[in-house]
Amino acid sequence: MQTIAVIAPGAMGSAVARRLAENGVRVLTSLTRRSAATRARAEDAGMTHAEDAEIVAADLILSIVPPADAAALVARLAPSLASVVKKPVYVDLNAVSPTTVHGIAATIAPSGAPFLDGAILGLPPKPGAKGPRIYVAGEDLAPLLALRECGLDMRACEGGVGAASxxxxxxxxxxxxxxxxxxxxxxxxxxxxxxxxxxxxxxxxxxxxxxxxxxxxxxxxxxxxxxxxxxxxxxxxxxxxxxxxxxxxxxxxxxxxxxxxxxxxxxxxxxxxxxxxxxxxxxx
Amino acid sequence: MQTIAVIAPGAMGSAVARRLAENGVRVLTSLTRRSAATRARAEDAGMTHAEDAEIVAADLILSIVPPADAAALVARLAPSLASVVKKPVYVDLNAVSPTTVHGIAATIAPSGAPFLDGAILGLPPKPGAKGPRIYVAGEDLAPLLALRECGLDMRACEGGVGAASxxxxxxxxxxxxxxxxxxxxxxxxxxxxxxxxxxxxxxxxxxxxxxxxxxxxxxxxxxxxxxxxxxxxxxxxxxxxxxxxxxxxxxxxxxxxxxxxxxxxxxxxxxxxxxxxxxxxxxx
Known part of the structure; x- marks a missing residue:
């Protein structure tokens, strides 16, 4: 069973998580210091709380946060990513500029975890409806494109890291x-x-x-x-x-x-x- | 026979003039110091050269010039407009701001000639095709709306002088x-x-x-x-x-x-x- 961490459980993150959970994926998230409403939304979407040590043991980490929080999330997880042996693929899916994404990639690089640049175009997936287009750019896109089997409309974006952003x-x-x-x-x-x-x-x-x-x-x-x-x-x-x-x-x-x-x-x-x-x- | 002065014979002015001339209007324009090409275009469109003294004796004057020339044209014609007994309606149809139009109206006001604010939306009229929408705003729009009989798509714009611009x-x-x-x-x-x-x-x-x-x-x-x-x-x-x-x-x-x-x-x-x-x- 594949394990994917989706951070955070906002409107988009929880909708993507729900789609994954419905398709047999174990979905982790981080609920430390989150409100009761957020915890309830995460649980309703089929997400399970995990500490950072467990999150970096996932197969994929999808960063879906407000643009201003994207760099801080990476800075928080980088030490844990460096300490884990089997590295997850880290995907930044946020509405940030290519410059910000290159900064995020540079923060992750020392940990050895593969990094992909991503972008979500369209509204959160709804039950029964086709979801947003999720573009990914970078070196090995296969683990992400495989999420097509889990109900997500994954697209390859040519041009390398920075192109999806x-x-x-x-x-x-x-x-x-x-x-x-x-x-x-x-x-x-x-x-x-x-x-x-x-x-x-x-x-x-x-x-x-x-x-x-x-x-x-x-x-x-x-x-x-x-x-x-x-x-x-x-x-x-x-x-x-x-x-x-x-x-x-x-x-x-x-x-x-x-x-x-x-x-x-x-x-x-x-x-x-x-x-x-x-x-x-x-x-x- | 109605006499309308159309200044100047540019792409839009000459196309509007042609439509009027084809519908039985006598169309005057000003060709002083204009190139041979412009004179030929004006003649081809059915326009006749006239001095300013004759232009201000027309029933209507339509100003269709590059935006930067709109105020200068009024300044040039204002003395002649003041000296003529039967005043033509002066219509500024240029892509200028309401502020510029209010300035033009103020320049004309002492002459006693009625002023209308106008705007042309769309491409120049072509033979056989419906022309652009020509909006006019101001007090007495009847003389302009009557040009519907001459093949022009005239529209009343509520809101007074400045609204069409x-x-x-x-x-x-x-x-x-x-x-x-x-x-x-x-x-x-x-x-x-x-x-x-x-x-x-x-x-x-x-x-x-x-x-x-x-x-x-x-x-x-x-x-x-x-x-x-x-x-x-x-x-x-x-x-x-x-x-x-x-x-x-x-x-x-x-x-x-x-x-x-x-x-x-x-x-x-x-x-x-x-x-x-x-x-x-x-x-x-």
Whole structure:
């Protein structure tokens, strides 16, 4: 029986763990100092608590944590990884830049544990539905691609360590950058008294984009706070490009405003635009 | 017979003029100090040269010039507009910000000529095809909406002077801002070795966006130089919003780079991405 450690049991981590557990994998996680709610979610997903010494004895370790925690997790596990004889494959699946991933790889390297760069694109797997695409990049991808047998949509990403993270940054940059752009422009149109005209024009000439905004605005409001850091990470990813730094600094700025109390009127305006757009696209 | 002055006979101006001339309108323009090619294009479109004294005697004056020339045209015509008894309606149809439009309106006001704010969305009218949407905003729109009888797709834009320009800025901001975003992100993915992976992922999960990029990249290269000023105009339009200023400063920056010799490698990379994307979408 294969043993896989999934850290941590967040929304994505616990959903991936559940899929693995349902397919006969023994899934470990780390619940030290976690809340009762997190412990309950982990247990419900079929995950078992383990100390770090047991976690590094797993066949695979999947790191699925908030971007800011990715490097700290590796720093914590590196001594245990160095002391164990049979090394697990360590996979970083987080929304971090290739630069951050190379730093993580460098922290792990002395332990001798194989390292893979990974990226999860799409929403957490749900019962009965196809899960997100999970890309991996690096030298020996076979142990990860084998998880296709366990209900995960594993993909090989060419280009070596850094390419999967680059793919994640680029994909999130398009998806979330477009929402930032749309929010900024719609708010500008509303200030100029042209909000309704813009909505009518988009309904006629760009119905796909309008439908995207109508669904995207309500979805992004509760996530805007979290996306601020992700926009900064994408700006770092694009760093040699001054234009990229500017655009994603602006994206971070609008998400920060929408997440703060000063942005309340903007949130109301965008949700009203989305509701009217949803209405107009339904009646088309 | 209605007389309409269309200044200047550029690609858009001459196409609008042709449509009007074909529908029985006498179309004047200003050809002083214009090249032989421009004179030939104007003549071919059915436009007749007139001095400013005759232009201000027209029923309507449509200003269709490069954004940077919009204010200068009004300054030039204002004295003649003040001296004529029967005032023409002056319509600014340029891609300028509401602030610029309010400045133009203020320049005209002392002459007593009615002023309308306008915006052209879409490509120049072509023979046999439906033309662009031409929005007008202001007090008495009837003389402009009547041009529907002359083959133009005239639209009323609520919100008063500034709203049509705001609509144009917002629409161009979405359309061209998305291309800037896509160019920046695709170049970042290529640098990280993830260009092909991004293309494959978009083909699967975002085929509409990928098709948009595949068509949009080749189209924008010859226009990138011109779009730099338009991005700065949109940044001005969004001015109270720091995020908008940042995003469109970045958009101006990427278009400037693609238009300059230092951006040659980037142009090549984006065109290759577009060609491969077009290929992959054709084989889908």
């Amino acid at each position: 680059g793919l994640k940054m680029a994909y999130a940059g398009i998806n979330k950058g477009l929402r930032a752009l749309a929010a900024i422009v719609v708010l500008g149109a509303e200030r100029a008294g042209a909000g309704a005209a813009l909505r009518a024009e988009l309904a006629e000439s760009e119905p796909e984009l309008l439908a995207r905004f109508a669904a995207g605005f309500p979805d992004m409001m509760p996530k805007a706070h979290r996306w601020v850091a992700e926009m900064h990470e994408i700006a770092d990813f694009l760093a040699p490009d001054r234009a990229g730094g500017q655009v994603f600094a602006g994206a971070a700025e609008i998400f920060a405003r929408l997440a703060a109390s000063e942005g309340e009127a903007d949130v109301v305006a965008l949700l009203a635009f989305a509701e009217a757009a949803g209405g107009s696209s339904r009646t088309r | 705001g609509l144009k800025m917002a629409y161009a901001g979405i359309n061209k801002g998305l291309r800037a975003l896509a160019a920046i992100v695709v170049l970042g993915a290529e640098r990280a070795g993830a260009g092909a992976a991004l293309r494959a992922e978009l083909a699967e999960s975002e085929p509409e966006l990928l098709a948009r990029f595949a068509a949009g990249f080749p189209d924008m290269m010859p226009k990138a130089h011109r779009w730099v000023a338009e991005m700065h105009e949109i940044a001005d339009f969004l001015a109270p919003d720091r995020a908008g200023g940042q995003v469109f400063a970045g958009a101006a920056e990427i278009f400037a780079r693609l238009a300059a010799s230092e951006g040659e490698a980037d142009v090549v990379a984006l065109l290759a991405f577009a060609e491969a994307a077009g290929g992959s979408s054709r084989t889908r």
